[in-house]
Amino acid sequence: MTTDVFTDGACLGNPGPGGWAFVVDQGPWSSGFESHSTNQRMELTAASAAVQALEGPLRVHSDSTYVVNCFRQEWWKGWLKRGWKNSKKEPVANRDLWEPFIELGLKLEVMWSSNGSKDMQVTGLTKQQIS
Template identity: 50%
Template sequence: MKDVTIYTDGACSGNPGPGGWGAVLMYGENIKELSGGDRLTTNQKMELVAAVEALKALREPCNVTLYSDSAYLINCFRQKWYVNWQKNGWKNSKKEPVQNKELWQELLQLQDHHHVKWEKVKGHSGVDWNERCDELARAAIPK
């Protein structure tokens, strides 16, 4: 399997409000940038959409290291929050419906298709590819 590095980020102007997402995929010398936006969304949703769209862009199963500054995204996979969500009928620890359930389910399917290592990066700390994703996400916010 190919080794791919992905950086993702989401942004929102107001929360909820118009938002955007950005992703950078790297394989060897190849770099691909992706972005998109939504007129009414949340920052959390844009973080998840960035990861979904980046993983969906891969044409075959890959070993992926995915970097995000979203603690929500990274902690879900590292701490396996999704196991209890599924067991509890997609309810969180407060017995409330898990927000963005469909995106989480899609991420779980994509994670099964690829071997994904989820890595946290500190946002706005000068990490070049994370900063680039932030630029892509902010530029994709609908005006």
């Protein structure tokens, strides 16, 4: 059975203090804070933390095009071919988070998701971290 996990990340300012969270319906959740981060880094941290904490097949729901498109559009394949350079031949941002997440994430289903009840719950947890 596939577990649905809802993720979110945000910052006050970008960069600025950041928070992240993930929640499973009727199940575990987690959240965290960084004193200085970016929106993209917090979105990725939320998804990565969920994948590291949960076992079994996962379906990650995210409102982050950064996270979703990495898998849907297979950005990661180009990064690996180019030695962790993006399409502009610049170093991939947040490589320290992407590398372990991609290794775990190859068995994931990653979906765009926003405005559902679980999305609101995970957004609330994220906002608590940066309030």
